[in-house]
Amino acid sequence: MPSVLPDGDPVPESGELPGGALATLGERPFGFYVHIPFCVTRCGYCDFNTYTAAELGPGASHQDYADTAIDEVRLARRVLGDTALPVQTVFFGGGTPTLLAADDLVRILRVIDAEFGLAAGAEVTTEANPESVGPRSLETLRAGGFTRVSFGMQSAREHVLRVLDRRHTPGRAAQAVQEAKEAGFAHVNLDLIYSTPGESDDDWRASLEAAIEAGPDHVSAYSLIVEDGTKLAARIRRGELPMPDDDVAADRYLIADELLSKAGYGWYEVSNWATSAAGQCRHNLLYWTGGDWWGVGPGAHSHIGGTRWWNVKHPAAYASRLAAQKSPAHAREILTSDDRAIERVMLELRLADGFPLADFAPRVRPAVAQALTDGLLEVDAFKAGKAVLTLPGRLLADALIRDLT
Structure with missing residues (x-):
């Protein structure tokens, strides 16, 4: 279900x-x-x-x-x-x-x-x-x-x-x-x-x-x-x-x-x-890359300026809310600056464009250095000092990104 x-x-x-x-x-x-x-x-x-x-x-x-x-x-x-x-x-x-x-x-x-x-x-x-x-x-x-x-x-x-x-x-x-x-x-x-x-x-x-x-x-x-x-x-x-x-x-x-x-x-x-x-x-x-979007439909998620919300799940409840001229949103959360910084690493590091080395939080920089030593990350000189996943790093992307957030 x-x-x-x-x-x-x-x-x-x-x-x-x-x-x-x-x-x-x-x-x-x-x-x-x-x-x-x-x-x-x-x-x-x-x-x-x-x-x-x-x-x-x-x-x-x-x-x-x-x-x-x-x-x-x-x-x-x-x-x-x-x-x-x-x-x-x-x-x-x-x-x-x-x-x-x-x-x-x-x-x-x-x-x-x-x-x-x-x-x-x-x-x-x-x-x-x-x-x-x-x-x-x-x-x-x-x-x-x-x-x-x-x-x-x-x-x-x-x-x-x-x-x-x-x-x-x-x-x-x-x-x-x-x-x-x-x-x-x-x-x-x-x-x-x-x-x-x-x-x-x-x-x-x-x-x-x-x-x-x-x-x-x-x-x-x-x-x-x-x-x-x-x-x-x-x-x-x-x-x-x-x-x-x-x-x-x-x-x-x-x-x-x-x-x-x-x-x-x-x-x-x-x-x-x-x-x-x-x-x-x-x-x-x-x-x-941290853009804004409005999610239309039952269960759809939206994000505007650090506020994230999600609609009621069932299509009948969704239709009923809108028919009554009410928002179909079920609940929301307001992301802290730390939340947004962590999500930025989680999302951008998955991209071939990489994540700026200088933007990693100080507490995870030893883990970044270890990932570079282990060949899971590389620094692309053509991308202004960004850390990019290597092929082995892509295989371990989920675990590695957890270590770097």
Whole structure:
């Protein structure tokens, strides 16, 4: 089932933000995340805030969802006031955003543009399952202002897709990439998952080769995480499937970096590769570099000027709040300067651009020196003295970053 929301401080019904959050509004890049919480079926590994038709219950529907999301966009404009906030990036995620009609997705985007204004050259992405789109819907999205599409491929092997409870056939993702290109999308991503129980090195190589052959300009590769409460976790607990092995995952990462690098993809974040700077996901870079964003939708998280909040989880509760002209926020937290400094290290150090050596807190500098000695970090002279993860450092990124915060 969907993950549990964290506790936090109460949020005013108006959604009003603390003055400190608004004081520097407009100084950082600003974007929107739009959560579409619908799926046809629940994948066995997924713990995202998503709902099948049987789980929705009364008070929420696909048909009304675009209008409800638009109500929150208009709430965002009221809360943020008259400050000029040209929207640099918009990301429709889920769930499966493309279970909504393409016209509905375009309609939400048009209201974001009308209320805030899209910046020149704004990046507008939608996630999609390969089977949830076709040439006509992709053409509608492209004509409506979407510039990027991200397909959940996960694997090219049928038995791996079955373990993940994915519904598409192995070749459908590559076909969808071609359809997106023909619709005019210059930027296309394929998401892959490695270390699925039953997957071999040869299976993983075949998936990478199929993704590269499809010709997207961006590939994301994530190690499978077994989340408590999921169907996959229950199957592993019962002994039906083996637990993914960390050493195997490390080997798979090395295979990914080798094949993607040879094919002309450069890593720019630990789990992300692109063929050029233009192909990098600017919305995710906004997250990783401390930008501001408003998250629309049930369970969506937002961040403005050091204040972070998250919406109520269920679509019916979300719709009810907005219908009553109340903020759908469940709770919030105001980050301290120390919190923000730690999060900056956690996020920026994952990037190929690195983190300035001089900005590490004095208390962690011995650990930084040790990481340099151990070959987990290197100082890139071409990046003004920034510490950058080496390939071994990327393999140990989570543990290393904990040591450096």
